[in-house]
Each structure stands twice: as structure tokens, then as C-alpha cells.
Amino acid sequence: MAERPRRRIPEATVARLPVYLRSLVELAGDRVSTTSSERLAELAGVNAAKVRKDLSYLGSYGTRGVGYDVEYLLFQVSRELGLTQDWPVVIVGAGNLGAALANYGGFGDRGFPVVALFDSDPAKIGTTIAGVKVLDQRDIPRVVQASGVAIGIIATPAPVAQDVADLLAAGGVRSILNFAPAVLTVDPSVSVRKVDLAVELQILSFYQQRGPNQAVGS
Amino acid sequence: MAERPRRRIPEATVARLPVYLRSLVELAGDRVSTTSSERLAELAGVNAAKVRKDLSYLGSYGTRGVGYDVEYLLFQVSRELGLTQDWPVVIVGAGNLGAALANYGGFGDRGFPVVALFDSDPAKIGTTIAGVKVLDQRDIPRVVQASGVAIGIIATPAPVAQDVADLLAAGGVRSILNFAPAVLTVDPSVSVRKVDLAVELQILSFYQQRGPNQAVGS
């Protein structure tokens, strides 16, 4: 026993776990105590075999003939995703997007409290957005290190995104979510995920143009 | 000749074309007239063999021993992505996120003009955000159809996202970009892409928790 790293979990599976989690939360909210892979698949928008295979990477948490216990599975998935603890985040760039993110309550609620905002604009430094102080961008390494921030969100213009990433890394951040349309180069120990809206729209444009056939699922 | 659909372009390739496009725009901005797959790969953050294979799906646009003509390739990639025309978009949900998106100039500039915002809140309907009128959500099908909108962006709370998607589809929208944390069910002819920030953070949390090894690239 005590076999935590059961197997290496495939990247594609990791990307789906949060979706299962959300579906399980929904089920739990409806006072459903047990669910089949079929039902879970429907809620998550995938097929049932995939659900079962994905969950099997975490362990054997189902009961044959019955299904999965919602609360129990909810806990296991949360634990696997590392959501049993809070992960404080900082947002760099207090513009349009940075402010919208800070104002959005959904992060703090889900275990990702925003502990600081950073900007380079003297007019913004010192102000407060959504109850969070806007600090000078040059203080990133110090503040990040001091408050043990693990995740940094980049919402600055693209040309400075790399500089910001370097500052975050210097402070010990090991995960970056990048909204700027720029490719970041970071130490291999740092995880980077990017969200690029222009890219998404252009992908849609491609399939749009290709006529009514072969649309793309997501 | 006249062989437009050269081959079926793999989904993974389509997703990278916008990144190549951005790199090419950057090169063109620096007055670079020719580029190798090596250089392009570096800018796009992928490897050179992948660049060459991806571009080969569009046709033989390179010159052996020389590389690719930046302007020419720029045009070809744009054309393939359907960016030689504008694609008007509408944004549904004029809240935090919807407003930030509307205020962001980068869409109109790149061929995705925001022609309308929709909301259900009477206090918001009739106001103007970033020069765009906020309309009643019930008018979605009519307005979308009348102005030939092809792409809809959903920035409403999750519980109403499906309803909004149905309204968009009713108006003839064939591409949806969904920011609400909800799985949408739509006709197969409609392409859906989702951007889910909570999911992204949770994925980062997973790798964060897994210790300093095996970070995830993006």
C-alpha cells in the first residue's frame, strides 16, 4: 500500500480531470450520491470509455455494477489535482484583462486567491482593484518569494511578457498562465500554459471558411 | 491546377498556423524578406521539422537551399486561415469579461470586428461599451442573422451558456468561443472552442504539486 504515484498520468487525462471535477461538483450539488461513467461522461462532454480509463489512472475508485461514489471521487480528483490546498496567485498587468480577472470572484472561491497585482504604470501603482493593491512590477521577485506565490498570471502587452516571466521565475514561481500573444522561454522546471484569444478566433475562422462540413469540436 | 483542398489539414496543424502567422508578421515588421524553417520554429516555439511538415500541407511554398519568402508565406497562411475577409463577431454577456473583450482593440484590428454586445440586464441594455451598443439578449437571432455574424463569443454565467448557444445557432452562427465553464451541446455543423481559466489553473496546480520535475510545456 501507500502507492501514491500509481502510474504516470497522461497529459490528456490531466487536462480532463478539472472537467470531471466540475461535473462531480454539479452532481453533488444535486444531492446525487452515486454516478455511472455514462452519466459523468454526458456531463463532461466526452465518452464513457474515456472517463473510465482516465479515472483508472487515479486508482480503482468505482464499484462494478454500481458506479462511482460522487463525494469520494470528488475528493480523490481534488487531491490528485492538488486542490486540497490553496495556491496563491499574482496577476501582472492591471489593464483591461488583468482588472477583469482580479474582479472575477471565481478564482479565490476555487482555491486560487489573488494576493497581488503588478503594473509598470505609475498611475496604477498604489491603487486598489477588487481589494488587492497594485504594486510596482519591479517588486515581483521580492513579493512573490516572500508570500510563497506558486502561480503567476501574465496580462501585459506581448513585448514585455518575457521580461515578466523572467521576474516571476526569479521569485520562484513554477507555474505561469500567459494571456499575452507571445512565446515564452523559461526554465524546464516551470510550467507554462497559454490562453490566446486571437489564436482561438483564427482557428474558428479556418473551419468557418471550410464550409458547413467538418466543424471542429472542442 | 485549381487544387484548393490540397490535403486534409490535421487539426494539430490548424492550431499552429495562427502561431506561425504571428511569427511571420513579426518577421515582416523587422523587414526580413526570407526565413528558414529553423528560424520560424524558434519564433513559434516548436521544432523545425514540424514547421516544415505543417507548411507542406498548404503547398510547396518554400525554396530549397533558401527558405520561405516571408510576405508570400504570410499571405498563404492568412488565406488558408480565412483571414482575407473580416469575420464580424458578437459578444454575449457584457459583464467583467465581456466588457474587457469589447474594450480590447486587438480583435477588430485582426479582422474580427465586434458588431454587437448582448446582455439580459435591463440596466445594461441600451448603454454603449467601447462604441458598441448593448442589445437585448432576446434579439440575438434576429441581429445575428441580419448582420451576417459568423462567430459568437459567450461571456455569460455558466447556467445560461447553453441557452445563449442555442440563440446564436438559431441566428446562423457557425462558430462559438465559450468562456463560461459549461459544456455546450450544439449541432455538429457548429464549431465550439472553449477557454476555461479555472481548468487552466487546475492543470497548473497538478504539475505544481507533482514537484519540480516533469513540468508541462504549452
Place this chain on the structure above:
DNA sequence: GGAGCCTCGTGCATCCGTTCACAAAGTCTA
């Protein structure tokens, strides 16, 4: 005109992810 060099285009092996299909393991009824 030929040698040497460079870079594209692509066949091929490999890897990763998806899906099928079924045995295993449990529940329920009588």
C-alpha cells in the same frame, strides 16, 4: 559547368491517445 553547401519536403518509425469489447466483480430478486 561543376563542386560544395544549404534547406526544403517527406517516408518511416515511434509515441501517445482514443475506442472497442469483454472478463471480472459487484448488486438484486426470488
Place this chain on the structure above:
DNA sequence: TAGACTTTGTGAACGGATGCACGAGGCTCC
């Protein structure tokens, strides 16, 4: 307890994407 039924967990086949390695084609310089 037996037998029918349900649903999981997973081996195996398949398909798509990646990366290597090299032949083909083109340039430059002598």
C-alpha cells in the same frame, strides 16, 4: 444460493501526431 443484470477496469487494435533522417532541388563561387 443461483441466475440475471449492471457497470467497472483494462488489454488490444487503431489512428493521429511527432521527430528523425535523408533524398531532392536550388544557390554560390570558382
